[in-house]
Amino acid sequence: MGxxxxxxxxxxxxxxxxxxxxxxxxxxxxxxxxxxIGAVVSFTISTVLKWFLKKHKK
Incomplete structure (x- = not known):
C-alpha cells in the first residue's frame, strides 16, 4: 500500500x-x-457453577 x-x-x-x-x-x-444485563448474568452463572462444582468435588 505504501x-x-x-x-x-x-x-x-x-x-x-x-x-x-x-x-x-x-x-x-x-x-x-x-x-x-449480560455481564451480570454471566458473572452470576459463573459464580454459581464454580460454587456448585467445588461443593460436589468434596
Missing part, C-alpha cells in the same frame, strides 16, 4: 461517521443496558 494512508484513514473515518449518524441515543441506551 505511504498513501490517507485513503485508508478517509475511508475508515467516513464509514465511522456515517454509522454514528444513523445510531440514535435510544439504541445506545438499549445496547448499554443489554450489555450490563
Amino acid at each position: 505511504n498513501n494512508h490517507s485513503i485508508v484513514y478517509g475511508t475508515v473515518g467516513g464509514t465511522f461517521l456515517s454509522v454514528l449518524s444513523n445510531i440514535s441515543s435510544a439504541d445506545l441506551a438499549k445496547t448499554a443496558l443489554m450489555a450490563a
Whole structure:
C-alpha cells in the first residue's frame, strides 16, 4: 500500500461517521443496558457453577 494512508484513514473515518449518524441515543441506551444485563448474568452463572462444582468435588 505504501505511504498513501490517507485513503485508508478517509475511508475508515467516513464509514465511522456515517454509522454514528444513523445510531440514535435510544439504541445506545438499549445496547448499554443489554450489555450490563449480560455481564451480570454471566458473572452470576459463573459464580454459581464454580460454587456448585467445588461443593460436589468434596
